[in-house]
Amino acid sequence: MGWVMYKTHKGLNTYENESLAPKDAFEVLKYIKNKFGKRLKSGKEFWDIVTDDIYNDLIIDGIKINLGFDNWSGVFIMAWDERGNELVKEIAEMIQRDKFLL
Secondary structure (H helix, E strand, O other), rough: OOEEEEEOOOOOEEEEEEEOHHHHHHHHHHHHHHHHHHHHHEOOOOOOOEOOOOEEEEEOEEEEEEEEOOOOOOOEEEOOOHHHHHHHHHHHHHHHHHOOOO
16 A cells, blocks of 8 residues: 555644555664754664554654554554654655655
């Protein structure tokens, strides 16, 4: 199905690709680190793992977003709050432009 942008019930952007595997979340993290460079202030090398879900909080330009994988969404990039909506949109546009993991 590829990457799709959704809105959560709280109005937050979540960009998801349900056809990707858990290992692909690590590739997305590397991609984001490469693209954002010094703008990225956080992105742990170790991921939080809760049952079948993995996730990593990222802080870019002082804005927190969440990157992870779960069985329902596949790989996702989700705004933590309203400030993250534009950042998730920016990442989505980069992924589409670069045809990354489409």
